[in-house]
Amino acid sequence: MRVDVRALGACNRLAERGAKQAAGALSDLTGTDLAVEVTGASVASGEDLAESFAGRESIGVSVGLRGGLDGEAVLAFDAVNADALLSLLPGGQSMERSAVTEVGNIALGGFLDGWANYLGKAIDMSPPRYFEADGAAVLPDGALAGDGVFLFESRLDATTTDLDFSIYMLPDSGPFRDLIVGKTAPAATAGGEANGGTESTAVSYESLSTFSSLAKQGSANAADNIAMMTGLETSVDVSRLRFVPLADVPAEVGTEPHAGTVFELQGEPSGYLAILFEESSAAAVADAMLPMEPDEPLGDMAQNALCELGNVMTSGFIDGWANVLGTSITHSPPEFVHDIGASTISPLVAKLSERQDYGFVIDTAIQTEGIQARCDVYALPDERELARALDRLSES
Amino acid sequence: MTRSLSDDRPDEPADRTESGGDAVADAEPAAVTGGAVPDDPGRIKVGVGEFAVTSDDAVLTTSGLGSCVAVALVDERAGVRGLLHAMLPAGEGRTTAVSRPAKYVDTGIDSLIGALDDAGADPRRLEARVAGGAEMLDLTDAVGPRNVERVGEVLDAAGVPVVASDVGDAVGRTVRFGPDGRLVVRAADGFERAI
Numbered sequence: 001m002r003v004d005v006r007a008l009g010a011c012n013r014l015a016e017r018g019a020k021q022a023a024g025a026l027s028d029l030t031g032t033d034l035a036v037e038v039t040g041a042s043v044a045s046g047e048d049l050a051e052s053f054a055g056r057e058s059i060g061v062s063v064g065l066r067g068g069l070d071g072e073a074v075l076a077f078d079a080v081n082a083d084a085l086l087s088l089l090p091g092g093q094s095m096e097r098s099a100v101t102e103v104g105n106i107a108l109g110g111f112l113d114g115w116a117n118y119l120g121k122a123i124d125m126s127p128p129r130y131f132e133a134d135g136a137a138v139l140p141d142g143a144l145a146g147d148g149v150f151l152f153e154s155r156l157d158a159t160t161t162d163l164d165f166s167i168y169m170l171p172d173s174g175p176f177r178d179l180i181v182g183k184t185a186p187a188a189t190a191g192g193e194a195n196g197g198t199e200s201t202a203v204s205y206e207s208l209s210t211f212s213s214l215a216k217q218g219s220a221n222a223a224d225n226i227a228m229m230t231g232l233e234t235s236v237d238v239s240r241l242r243f244v245p246l247a248d249v250p251a252e253v254g255t256e257p258h259a260g261t262v263f264e265l266q267g268e269p270s271g272y273l274a275i276l277f278e279e280s281s282a283a284a285v286a287d288a289m290l291p292m293e294p295d296e297p298l299g300d301m302a303q304n305a306l307c308e309l310g311n312v313m314t315s316g317f318i319d320g321w322a323n324v325l326g327t328s329i330t331h332s333p334p335e336f337v338h339d340i341g342a343s344t345i346s347p348l349v350a351k352l353s354e355r356q357d358y359g360f361v362i363d364t365a366i367q368t369e370g371i372q373a374r375c376d377v378y379a380l381p382d383e384r385e386l387a388r389a390l391d392r393l394s395e396s
Numbered sequence: 397m398t399r400s401l402s403d404d405r406p407d408e409p410a411d412r413t414e415s416g417g418d419a420v421a422d423a424e425p426a427a428v429t430g431g432a433v434p435d436d437p438g439r440i441k442v443g444v445g446e447f448a449v450t451s452d453d454a455v456l457t458t459s460g461l462g463s464c465v466a467v468a469l470v471d472e473r474a475g476v477r478g479l480l481h482a483m484l485p486a487g488e489g490r491t492t493a494v495s496r497p498a499k500y501v502d503t504g505i506d507s508l509i510g511a512l513d514d515a516g517a518d519p520r521r522l523e524a525r526v527a528g529g530a531e532m533l534d535l536t537d538a539v540g541p542r543n544v545e546r547v548g549e550v551l552d553a554a555g556v557p558v559v560a561s562d563v564g565d566a567v568g569r570t571v572r573f574g575p576d577g578r579l580v581v582r583a584a585d586g587f588e589r590a591i
Contacts, residue, residue: 035441247445247483247499255459255570257584264535272535335535339584342460343568346444347536350463350483353499 012041012152012243012358015169018111019154022075025106026156029099030088034156038252040244040361042151049151050136058138059096060168061104061128065112068121073112075104076138076168101130111152111169138168153242155252214321215241215362219377221316226368229312230289233369246349246359249378250342258282258341259298260375261310262348265318267329269385272348273317274378275310276341281373282306288371298338307334317379325389348380356383445499447480449511452575459570461528463540465547465563467505468525469556470577471517478512479573480504484539485546501546509554524551525579525591526561527571540564560591 016039023034042049060076077085077100086096105128116123152169223234244252259282262274277285279298286302287293289309294301311334318329337344352359362379440448442458450456456479458466467480480498487500497503509519529544544563551558562569562581570582578590 247443247496250444250460250462250464253460262533262535332535335533337532339462339532339566340460340568340570343462343530343532343584346460346462346464346483346568347532347539349444350539351536353483357496 012039012245014111014114015039015041015152016154017114018107018109018169019152019156021110022103022107022154023156025103026085029103030085032088032158034158037155037157038244038248039152039154040242040248042153042242049139053138054135056135056138058133058168059100059131060133060138061101061108061130063105063108063128064126066124066126068116068123073108073169074138075107076133079132097130101128104128104130108169214324215379217320217324218317218362218379221320222313222377223316225312225316226309229309230368232288232371235367235369242361243358244361246353246357246380249349249359249361249380250346252361253341253345253376253378255340255342257339258344259306259336259338260344261307261314261334262337262344263310263314263334264332265329265381266331267318267322268325268327268389269329269381271352271379271381271385273314273331273380274337274345274348275313275375276337276344276378277306277373277375279338281375282338284371285309285368285373285375288368288373303336303338307336310334313377317377326392327389345378348378352380352382358383360386442479442481444481445483445496445504447478447498447504447508447511449476449478449508449515451476451515455575456573457571461569461571462530462532463528463536463543465501465526465528465540465543466569466571466579467501467508467547467551468527468571468573468579469508469512469517469522470525470573471512471521472523472577473521474517475575476512476515476517477573477575477577478508478515478517479571480508482543482547485542501543502550505547505550505554509556520555522556523577524556524558525573526558526563527569527579527581527591529563530568531564531566532568562589562591 016036019036019039023036026032027034057079058076059079059082060074062072062074065071065073082096082100086099108128109125112123112125154169226232227234253276257279258276259279260274260276262272265271265273283297283302286298286305289305290301296302314331314334318331321327322329349359359380360383362377365374365376367374438453439455439457440450442448442456444460444464448456451474456468456477458479458481461481464481464483467482468477469479470477482501482504483499485501487497487503497507509522512522513519524547526544526547529540529547531538531540541564544561548558560579562579568584572580572582574580580588580590582588
């Protein structure tokens with residue numbers, strides 16, 4: 001079974017369309033303007049997703065699907081964010097249920113309309129049902145049983161008030177997966193301008209799941225390396241592989257000042273890796289690594305410390321991938337960055353955009369005990385080289 | 397509309413608290429707008445690879461410019477302004493330039509001038525202000541300067557004079573383009589100047 005990563009791009013656009021409709025509906029309901037900042041698709045095993053939803057309460061709606069797509073689709077908010085959002089409603093919390101139901105209906109409707117048009121077949125959608133779910137119970141029925149699930153996550157941002165939250169769309173993976181495969185398998189080998197004519201971006205669904213586990217393995221290795229180097233207990237918070245439009249990546253990093261390191265990767269896959277800390281986290285980590293307090297928070301000494309940290313983290317990441325993929329990957333020396341977060345990553349995104357429109361982003365938050373610090377790792381591999389390496393993996 | 401609502405109900409998932417079934421009567425989706433999304437009545441946010449045009453008092457903003465370049469065009473007499481946030485120098489001949497022209501400097505400026513024309517601006521009266529195009533990293537080969545160079549060439553070919561610019565260096569920028577036609581450029585350290 002093969003999935004064309006570019007077809008995943010088409011799905012992502014449908015998800016984004018649903019999210020924009022949801023944002024519009026929420027803006028109307030709350031009188032607060034909301035914009036969709038980023039929409040990404042995650043390909044993860046049910047187990048990984050269950051883990052990332054663990055301890056979270058969600059509210060949302062589910063609809064049953066018949067016709068062009070069978071199964072179930074879910075739209076959910078984190079309950080804690082939904083409270084803040086719904087408190088903006090004129091009717092207050094009492095409006096919650098009907099508001100969530102309406103917004104869910106509109107968002108899923110937008111998403112499914114797109115699919116129905118794409119398929120040229122009607123999709124019957126059962127009336128939306130409101131639910132409150134603990135942890136993994138938010139996932140559609142098929143998600144945990146199968147070998148993977150697609151999750152579309154959109155981050156919505158209200159710039160006039162301090163509110164930003166995510167909505168999730170979870171089409172049940174089985175039928176959805178068949179759809180991507182059935183619809184795009186021929187296209188996947190047909191080539192095109194952006195893929196250099198002959199190279200395919202189709203990879204087996206199983207290897208996408210494998211890559212998703214790789215992301216996790218890489219993060220764990222990186223955390224181990226930090227622990228070894230600093231003696232500080234380090235844990236990996238979240239680790240998920242997401243498929244996002246490259247142009248959205250800078251918005252995802254945001255406009256707050258960040259500091260960290262970036263690396264160029266060579267080998268299979270090549271690409272870039274950026275390790276970014278919010279300013280205060282960067283200073284706290286550097287401080288913890290240095291024998292004495294630095295003269296200035298992010299001066300030369302701190303920069304050296306962060307570069308060294310970046311080196312061990314990056315090695316941890318790519319060693320894990322190279323081992324599993326059976327390839328050789330090397331990285332450039334670290335380059336220190338300290339600027340508006342979005343600005344630091346924009347040249348990497350621009351460079352990759354010359355060849356592709358979407359990127360795999362690996363979100364990893366690594367937390368070091370005793371100090372308040374977390375960082376995000378953006379791994380941006382060349383999609384063709386990644387597809388090739390994954391393909392070999394599935395053949396072996 | 398191909399989607400339709402039916403009375404079918406899927407089986408109850410075991411551990412969810414369910415209620416209702418009260419379908420919202422055929423709620424019509426809100427209009428979807430491509431490109432930039434207005435985020436308050438007086439402010440229009442322009443994302444990476446997007447442009448926006450206004451003929452009223454709205455402030456056009458774009459943030460997190462690194463190697464990307466912002467091109468602000470105004471026809472002061474007509475009171476029409478536009479802002480582009482382009483990522484790469486050349487899109488001509490690429491298929492993605494058709495679906496997302498604003499990703500590229502050349503196709504983006506052409507589209508922006510076209511949209512300004514449609515909004516009542518006279519392309520012969522346009523003035524340009526340019527910001528961004530920084531050399532943020534040694535790792536990536538001069539995307540920023542190539543963007544700036546291409547902006548100069550394309551505007552020159554279109555006969556649009558560049559009246560001010562704040563480009564290059566290794567600094568991130570955020571810009572806002574207000575009704576006075578000035579482009580306010582803010583750097584990461586908070587330093588601001590109007591050009």
